Amino acid sequence: MTSTEHNESCRFMKLLDRRTLSVLVTVIAVGMVLAIIYLARAVIVIFAFSILFAYLINPHVKFLQRHSLLFKNLKGPHILQVYLVFLILLASVFHAFGPEFHGRPGRLAREIPTFADTVASGEIADSVGRNLGWTDAQALRLKAFLQGQRANIESAKQAIQRSALEIAGAVLVIPVLAIFFLNDGDKLANQFILLVSPSGNVGAVHSLAAELNVMLQHYIRAKVILGILSFLFSSAAMLVLGFPHPLALGVIAGILEFIPIAGWMMAAATIVSAGALAHSHWIWMLALLGAWRVCMDYAISPRVMGHELEIHPLLAIFTVMVGGAVGGIVGVYLSIPLVAALRVVLRRLPALKNAGASS
Numbered sequence: 001m002t003s004t005e006h007n008e009s010c011r012f013m014k015l016l017d018r019r020t021l022s023v024l025v026t027v028i029a030v031g032m033v034l035a036i037i038y039l040a041r042a043v044i045v046i047f048a049f050s051i052l053f054a055y056l057i058n059p060h061v062k063f064l065q066r067h068s069l070l071f072k073n074l075k076g077p078h079i080l081q082v083y084l085v086f087l088i089l090l091a092s093v094f095h096a097f098g099p100e101f102h103g104r105p106g107r108l109a110r111e112i113p114t115f116a117d118t119v120a121s122g123e124i125a126d127s128v129g130r131n132l133g134w135t136d137a138q139a140l141r142l143k144a145f146l147q148g149q150r151a152n153i154e155s156a157k158q159a160i161q162r163s164a165l166e167i168a169g170a171v172l173v174i175p176v177l178a179i180f181f182l183n184d185g186d187k188l189a190n191q192f193i194l195l196v197s198p199s200g201n202v203g204a205v206h207s208l209a210a211e212l213n214v215m216l217q218h219y220i221r222a223k224v225i226l227g228i229l230s231f232l233f234s235s236a237a238m239l240v241l242g243f244p245h246p247l248a249l250g251v252i253a254g255i256l257e258f259i260p261i262a263g264w265m266m267a268a269a270t271i272v273s274a275g276a277l278a279h280s281h282w283i284w285m286l287a288l289l290g291a292w293r294v295c296m297d298y299a300i301s302p303r304v305m306g307h308e309l310e311i312h313p314l315l316a317i318f319t320v321m322v323g324g325a326v327g328g329i330v331g332v333y334l335s336i337p338l339v340a341a342l343r344v345v346l347r348r349l350p351a352l353k354n355a356g357a358s359s
Contacts, residue, residue: 045334046173046174046177048334049170049174049333050173050174050177050178050181051178051181052216052219052220052337053175053178054178054181054182054185055216055217055219055220056220056223056224057079057082057083057178057182058182058185060082060085061075061182064078064081065078075182075183076183079179079182083175090251189209193205193206204348207348208344211344215309215337215341215344216337218309219305219309219337219340222304222305222307222309223258225304226300226301226304227254227255227257229296229300230250230253230254230292230296231250231251231254231257232250233292234246234249234253234254234267234271234289235247235253237285237288237289238271238275238285241281241284241285242280242281243271243275243278243280243285244274244275244278244280249270249274252271253271259329259333264289264293264296271289272285297317297320298317301316302314302317305336309337309340311336311339311340315339319335319336320335320336323336323338
């Protein structure tokens with residue numbers, strides 16, 4: 001080997017070593033970021049829901065700002081107004097449509113686990129059989145089936161109880177964090193863009209952020225539409241079946257529609273328990289809620305989400321199923337906005353590359 005070939009070989013090895021080191025550093029950095037995301041996933045999820053809640057509140061804050069005679073340049077007083085109005089509306093619903101309902105939350109909270117125990121033990125089969133005119137043999141078959149599923153029913157009850165505790169904690173934290181995003185959201189977004197974008201790409205990243213902002217607004221609008229539909233269906237069904245406080249319980253069903261999986265389960269448990277306590281037609285209500293859930297998950301929700309986010313309904317169903325398999329309840333809720341955001345980023349990627357190349 002000549003000296004020239006030897007020098008070229010040394011340069012190649014050095015270049016290869018630099019490339020290997022660069023790849024190794026990149027892999028380690030990505031691994032560290034993924035590890036941090038995994039360890040802090042609960043905090044990240046709470047912040048993500050806080051941002052979505054801020055998007056829900058922001059239109060009302062802007063409306064008050066436009067029509068206010070004072071504090072037009074300040075968001076803080078209008079954010080406080082919106083929070084107070086929402087609290088007053090919720091309190092009014094419970095007091096106006098259920099004058100004695102507010103005195104029974106403790107009893108209702110105790111009756112829901114008792115109702116689940118009645119289902120798990122199979123004792124509910126006798127009540128179902130009497131209401132539907134079944135024979136003793138049919139009631140015994142249902143009782144045997146429920147007793148065979150006791151472990152699954154107990155597991156579902158415990159999962160709902162755990163979810164209720166987690167949701168109760170998040171309900172207290174998310175509105176507080178949302179205040180910061182409402183008050184300083186634009187500043188935080190601008191600082192983040194300046195931090196992550198190269199110097200020549202700021203304009204393109206701002207354009208991407210604006211499109212993501214519009215996408216999230218459409219997502220929240222779709223969730224509001226679904227909540228209103230759940231309120232209307234639940235209230236109408238309870239009115240027809242003679243349930244107590246149908247409008248108040250319908251409001252609960254509409255609000256809990258924003259919580260994936262656990263939300264409609266808690267709403268159904270609350271509605272059915274209220275009907276059982278009032279000796280209403282709770283069995284028919286349970287059947288209607290089950291049919292409504294199927295229609296909601298596989299027909300209404302994919303079409304509403306698809307229309308608002310320009311995603312095919314079949315892709316929306318697939319996204320939710322994959323999100324549920326990967327991330328559980330959180331994956332179900334965040335899968336569609338994540339896919340919509342990825343779609344926006346991929347569409348904007350050529351513009352970002354061109355802006356970076358021109359700079």
